[in-house]
Structure formats: C-alpha cells, structure tokens
Amino acid sequence: MATPSSNGPGAAALLATGLAAFALPGVAMLADRVHAVARWMTFYRPTGPLSGVSTSVIVLWLAAWRLLHWRWRQREVNLAAVSAAAFALLLLGFLFTFPPLADLI
Amino acid sequence: MGITERGFWTLVHGMCFGGLFLLAGSGALVELKRFASSSPPRFLRNYLGVMALLAWAAVLTGAYVIYPWYRAGAPAGASLAGFPQRLLLSQPSTAGWHSIGMEWKEHVAWFAPMAITMAWAVVGVYGEALARMTTLRRTILGFVAAAVLAAAIAGFFGAMLSKNAPVQGGRSVVLAMGGR
Numbered sequence: 001m002a003t004p005s006s007n008g009p010g011a012a013a014l015l016a017t018g019l020a021a022f023a024l025p026g027v028a029m030l031a032d033r034v035h036a037v038a039r040w041m042t043f044y045r046p047t048g049p050l051s052g053v054s055t056s057v058i059v060l061w062l063a064a065w066r067l068l069h070w071r072w073r074q075r076e077v078n079l080a081a082v083s084a085a086a087f088a089l090l091l092l093g094f095l096f097t098f099p100p101l102a103d104l105i
Numbered sequence: 106m107g108i109t110e111r112g113f114w115t116l117v118h119g120m121c122f123g124g125l126f127l128l129a130g131s132g133a134l135v136e137l138k139r140f141a142s143s144s145p146p147r148f149l150r151n152y153l154g155v156m157a158l159l160a161w162a163a164v165l166t167g168a169y170v171i172y173p174w175y176r177a178g179a180p181a182g183a184s185l186a187g188f189p190q191r192l193l194l195s196q197p198s199t200a201g202w203h204s205i206g207m208e209w210k211e212h213v214a215w216f217a218p219m220a221i222t223m224a225w226a227v228v229g230v231y232g233e234a235l236a237r238m239t240t241l242r243r244t245i246l247g248f249v250a251a252a253v254l255a256a257a258i259a260g261f262f263g264a265m266l267s268k269n270a271p272v273q274g275g276r277s278v279v280l281a282m283g284g285r
Contacts, residue, residue, distance in 0.1 A: 047172055
C-alpha cells in the first residue's frame with residue numbers, strides 16, 4: 001500500500017478511537033439505568049447487556065473510522081488539535097468507566 | 106495435577122492472552138518511542154498486530170466464555186461457590202470486588218484491542234514516514250500506553266476476583282500425574 005501523502009488517515013484513526021472510548025461508558029451507563037436499553041443491548045443472553053454495549057461501540061468505532069477516513073483521506077488536518085481531542089475523549093472514557101465516577105452522573 | 110474446565114479457560118484468558126499482552130506492552134512502547142532509529146517499521150507493525158490479536162482474544166474469551174459463568178444466577182438453595190458474582194455480592198466485605206472491580210474491568214478492557222488495532226493500522230499505513238510525524242507518533246504512543254493501562258486494570262481485578270471468588274466447575278482436566 002502506498003504511504004498516504006496527508007495526515008488525514010492517521011487523524012481519522014485517532015479521533016474514531018477516541019470517540020469509541022468516550023462512547024463506551026455512555027452506552028454502558030444507559031444500559032445500566034434504563035431497563036429497556038439493557039434488554040435491547042442483550043445480544044447474547046449469557047453475557048447480558050455487555051454483549052450489546054461492546055458490539056455497538058465496536059460498530060460505532062469502525063463506522064466513525066470509515067467515515068472520517070473517507071472525509072480526510074487526502075486532507076491535511078490540524079493534527080495537534082485532533083490528537084488533543086482524541087486523547088481528551090480517551091481520558092474521559094477512562095474516567096467514566098470507573099464506577100464510582102460514573103455513579104456521580 | 107488437574108484443573109477444572111472453567112479454571113482452564115480463566116487461565117487461557119488471563120495468563121495466555123492478557124498476560125502475554127501485558128508483557129508485550131513495554132516492548133511496543135519502547136519501539137514506538139525510539140521509532141526514528143529503530144528496526145524497520147515492518148517489525149513494529151507485526152508486533153502490534155500480534156498484540157491486537159492477543160487483546161481481541163482476551164476480551165472475547167472474557168466476555169463470551171468466562172463472564173457468563175461468572176454472572177450466572179444461582180438457583181434457590183444452591184451453594185454460591187459455583188456462582189462468583191452472587192458469592193461476592195452476598196457479603197458487604199466482598200461486594201466491592203464486583204461493583205467496582207468487575208464493573209470497571211468489563212468495560213475498560215475493551216479500550217485495549219481498539220487502541221492497539223488503531224496503532225497497528227496507523228504504523229502499517231505510514232511506515233517509515235511516521236518517523237517524521239512526531240505528533241501522530243506521540244499520540245499513538247499515548248494510546249498504546251492507555252491500552253496497556255486498561256489491560257493492567259483488567260488484569261489486576263481479574264486476579265483479585267479470582268482470589269475472592271474463582272470461576273470453577275465443569276469437567277476436570279488433568280495436566281500431569283504426580284509421583285508419590
């Protein structure tokens with residue numbers, strides 16, 4: 001594969017992963033607090049809502065990656081800003097997977 | 106010297122997949138840090154690819170093989186020894202291992218395969234050009250560090266949960282016969 005001439009594909013990969021990390025605790029909290037969401041997220045009964053939460057976030061991650069890649073594949077983006085945003089989303093995702101912090105919301 | 110079928114799967118999940126991932130983590134961080142002068146990026150790409158496979162194997166066996174045994178409901182009157190989640194929640198002194206430990210582990214662990222897969226893809230796409238892309242390389246390094254931290258959190262709580270309420274049961278697997 002030829003090396004891309006722009007930083008867009010790299011930025012797309014970073015931001016999509018940050019978005020997925022941020023979305024994971026959000027979807028998990030919804031499934032934890034809304035019974036209908038928990039039932040809907042139970043893709044595989046023995047695993048319970050975790051099966052739907054994780055699968056949905058993986059699908060969201062891949063879809064966001066594909067979409068951002070398509071939009072930025074030949075663009076030179078502000079990588080410092082995208083990196084900061086992606087890392088901030090990852091950090092927030094980390095914090096909100098910690099149950100005592102998630103319970104504060 | 107034997108082990109139960111469920112114990113065997115926890116061993117595969119934690120020691121083989123999770124443990125190897127954690128062992129490989131420091132190598133990936135060092136390789137990314139000294140990228141400009143390191144061995145060809147093909148080695149790092151393959152290294153991250155193996156790590157990604159280990160991470161996906163760890164979360165998938167955890168979520169779809171072991172977690173169902175962990176969270177299974179106990180029939181009325183049954184001994185809680187075979188139902189780890191129920192056993193932990195039955196005592197205030199151990200309930201936190203589930204409500205904090207397992208609740209955190211089961212979600213944060215998914216960061217590892219996603220972050221490492223992303224790092225593998227970016228190293229694969231940019232190759233040697235990554236040496237000149239300092240911001241991108243440093244951010245990838247940060248994501249790989251976060252993946253290792255996520256796996257370490259999951260591994261720590263996995264070990265502590267196993268000490269307090271091990272997932273056991275199923276057929277016995279004989280690993281070796283001891284002498285007298």
